[in-house]
Amino acid sequence: MQTELAKKLGIEFPIFAFTHCRDVVVAVSKAGGFGVLGAVGFTPEQLETELTWIDENIGDLPYGVDIVIPGKYEGMGEDDATKLEQELKDLIPEQHRKFANELLESHGVPEIPDAEKMQELLGWTEATAGPQVQVALSHPKVKLLANALGTPPPDVIEEIHASGRLVAALCGAASQAVRHANAGVDIVIAQGTEGGGHTGDVGSMVLWPEVIDALGDTPMLAAGGIGTGRQMAAALAMGAQGVWTGSLWLTVEEADVPPAQMKTLLDAGSRDTVRSRSWTGKPCRMLRNDWTEAWEAEGNPDPLGMPMQFMVTSNAVQRGHKYPEQAKDVNFNPVGQIVGRMNKMRPTRDVIFDMVSECIDATERMHNLMNQNAEV
């Protein structure tokens, strides 16, 4: 099942796995897929450590890095970012911070010690993303850089291409896909509304063929709702060059997810997610919980836009990471509707092999269905 893109990247199966966990990156690539490390939240130094570890464990296999460069901060230096951060801070109503804090307090989630508090805009400016790109490009096994938010700036695309890598970018609409391709992006990842994290409202079934047709020769990876080989077969049947999966890797044995959060994920059904602006300010699919409900409820503050809402909530994100047990009902759990199928922890290798085998079976079944009359 090697698509053209899989051949180009030298991988056996066109299964791309987005994950924040280096162990999963290695396990996916070793099983014949393509692991992609999400870099957001890592300092350049931390990212260097992660990639070095991956290099040491992945053998000669390729992998990718996913970085967030919001278009509107393009070309912004560190000083500008600090200035902007202060300006934005001044615009945040005090009641929003108070409301967020009270939500956590009412659930008994402790405060983060001052010394450990992270910068509120971390990962959302080129001041952070730029050095991350440099780190990624210094690791020869990194064969793909993906941007999760918008078209990467022209100089970034140029630099990645000059180093012999491919550039990918996510989209939720055909018009955005075309903008990516026109800017020189090599691979467009089209994510339907089913997907976890920031996502649009057009379903995968409609979005994928629309994007494929709009792109022409630029390859598309299908994202949003894929967790089985049948779904992979469906995506390939529609013309995708591969599948981009994320949620699926939260519940593999190699994943570094705290027990309380793992249980929440394993227990959730496909109807337990919601597209909510309550964490980042942009519609983002996540598990519904006390936090998302509270920001929805009438009379409570409406979520601000991006990046202001994330400045309000970044402290809560950090508290959720540090105290997952206490925060289990007010934690940030970005995940897609496929969470309903993630009911037990499995080794990454088994997930990949089952997908491949089911995809082959589905194709065979289809082929027989189409050719039964000819055989009679």
Add this chain to the structure above:
Amino acid sequence: MQTELAKKLGIEFPIFAFTHCRDVVVAVSKAGGFGVLGAVGFTPEQLETELTWIDENIGDLPYGVDIVIPGKYEGMGEDDATKLEQELKDLIPEQHRKFANELLESHGVPEIPDAEKMQELLGWTEATAGPQVQVALSHPKVKLLANALGTPPPDVIEEIHASGRLVAALCGAASQAVRHANAGVDIVIAQGTEGGGHTGDVGSMVLWPEVIDALGDTPMLAAGGIGTGRQMAAALAMGAQGVWTGSLWLTVEEADVPPAQMKTLLDAGSRDTVRSRSWTGKPCRMLRNDWTEAWEAEGNPDPLGMPMQFMVTSNAVQRGHKYPEQAKDVNFNPVGQIVGRMNKMRPTRDVIFDMVSECIDATERMHNLMNQNAEV
């Protein structure tokens, strides 16, 4: 590509077409698919006229009828319905009626003459649906009765089965599919959030395999987002026994859609729909327009529940039908996200044949992809 279900119904292609237009029913069945007439809005007498016309024009081919029997009105007689209607009427805030009326007035949509005004609960009680079932069962070429809203009552299922027909019912969640199957429903239609009309929030990509696995031997038709052969191939690859399509038939040449509404449909993109409670009280996918926006806007009345919101808006529906030109920005346009692909009027026959041919091509492409290594 005859699935087991297609064989059972004696049709060539497992393409089921829901439509309110008898010409489309005939054209679909004649092209090898299975036309299904939506009966809601027809009196028993009108339905009798429609089915007689279909019988006279469809030759020996089978077709279906779709009827709305809301579970909660089960077993309600005509007197009870009238009483309930009055009770519900008393509960409707005057401001809702006023708001609806003002919206139409501000767009210059004339009033309906009193003599032509339809009953507000029309089609939503067994008092209407019961006789519709009887009419349908008196037409031998009707081979399938579908219920668009919930599990049909046991006596209705029994009567349809006793007459040798199949019963289908729509669902938007696996648990609902299982309830249908346990009640004796023969075919479950699982509609993803992409679909037009009343629809849940789980995307087709996630919903279909979930329902298929939950159902076991009961066949599932895939609905929500299907308009091309590639999407049909995707649905069949995931294990659907066929596809259930609705939106697609609004823009065929045989469709009886007024020019103003047709233009709105042909111009709309996949991002121009919204799941709104503003017409029926339940989340229903339709084109976004001044009406849906107004009911969303802060400060305006919130839509009531079902059936009360529909009692508020049924007059507006009727005015939209009668004056489509004036009502073009405040009309009820239930349609799925596939509307983005419906860009020109085409003959029904071409739509079916293109779907079939593209579905075969997609399967062939998949088959080659899976077997390329073996061939080398």
